[in-house]
Amino acid sequence: MRTGAAERLEPAQELIKVEGLNKTYVSRSKSFVALKEIDLSIPGNQFLSILGPSGCGKSTLLRILAGLEEATGGLAAVDGEEIVGPGADRGMVFQGYTLFPWLTVRQNIEYGPKLKGLPIFERRRISDHYLKLIRLERFANAFPKELSGGMKQRVAIARALANNPKVLLMDEPFGALDAQTKLEMQEMLLNVWVEEKTTVVFITHDIDEAIFLSQRVLVMGANPGRIIGDFVVNLPEGRTQEIKEDPDFLQLKRTLASMLKH
Numbered sequence: 001m002r003t004g005a006a007e008r009l010e011p012a013q014e015l016i017k018v019e020g021l022n023k024t025y026v027s028r029s030k031s032f033v034a035l036k037e038i039d040l041s042i043p044g045n046q047f048l049s050i051l052g053p054s055g056c057g058k059s060t061l062l063r064i065l066a067g068l069e070e071a072t073g074g075l076a077a078v079d080g081e082e083i084v085g086p087g088a089d090r091g092m093v094f095q096g097y098t099l100f101p102w103l104t105v106r107q108n109i110e111y112g113p114k115l116k117g118l119p120i121f122e123r124r125r126i127s128d129h130y131l132k133l134i135r136l137e138r139f140a141n142a143f144p145k146e147l148s149g150g151m152k153q154r155v156a157i158a159r160a161l162a163n164n165p166k167v168l169l170m171d172e173p174f175g176a177l178d179a180q181t182k183l184e185m186q187e188m189l190l191n192v193w194v195e196e197k198t199t200v201v202f203i204t205h206d207i208d209e210a211i212f213l214s215q216r217v218l219v220m221g222a223n224p225g226r227i228i229g230d231f232v233v234n235l236p237e238g239r240t241q242e243i244k245e246d247p248d249f250l251q252l253k254r255t256l257a258s259m260l261k262h
């Protein structure tokens with residue numbers, strides 16, 4: 001696997017560990033097994049995507065990693081620490097726009113650093129860096145309602161990264177965007193990842209998107225939610241849209257599509 005990621009962490013150093021994870025929802029005397037015996041090890045700096053049919057437990061798994069939901073059994077840990085609740089070490093980006101509408105773009109990005117008590121010059125340095133990375137310098141003082149959907153999602157990514165999280169957890173972040181904006185967002189996110197090498201767990205329904213962005217793609221199956229495939233994406237870094245014509249890309253796409261069909 002080409003990682004090019006060794007600068008920040010030892011390439012194979014495990015960052016996320018999930019072992020025998022189970023989640024059963026119980027409502028009105030009925031119980032539903034959403035996740036069954038999930039085992040997963042994610043090394044630092046890896047961009048991992050998760051594909052799977054609706055209802056197979058992708059969001060449940062991500063919410064457990066975020067600490068927003070409790071597992072029924074098993075273990076989930078980040079950097080050797082068991083997950084017991086939300087934390088600044090894990091940034092989240094969802095499909096809906098979750099910016100604070102009363103804050104400007106810059107203030108949204110500086111929100112986490114401000115909570116941490118960083119001095120203003122340090123906060124400014126961080127927001128300048130991320131405004132540049134998401135190419136929204138000119139909108140620093142705009143409010144969320146003045147932005148397009150794609151721009152809002154860029155700010156949401158910047159805001160998550162401004163906390164310098166160990167992991168970025170993304171649940172269909174581009175699912176609500178039009179096709180063209182989605183492609184632009186994918187390229188932007190890839191650039192961000194190449195620069196920051198943050199470990200990313202990215203949920204999507206879009207096979208092209210999963211392969212294009214990732215170093216590794218997991219496939220989940222439903223009833224009960226479990227991992228049924230784990231693929232290394234053997235494509236070089238510095239990817240552009242043309243890579244979608246690469247024989248290795250197309251081969252993996254066929255494999256994933258047939259796996260998702262069954």
Ligand SMILES: Nc1ncnc2c1ncn2[C@@H]1O[C@H](COP(=O)(O)OP(=O)(O)OP(=O)(O)O)[C@@H](O)[C@H]1O
Binds near residue numbers: 034
């Ligand atoms: N709070 C809850 N109470 C009961 N069942 C739930 C709850 N949350 C999720 N479920 C069930 O758990 C299963 C997994 O849900 P989850 O949201 O993780 O699926 P998903 O893979 O993210 O689906 P989608 O692709 O549609 O977003 C679903 O069958 C869902 O009905």
Ligand SMILES: [Mg+2]
Binds near residue numbers: 058059060171
């Ligand atoms: Mg979901």
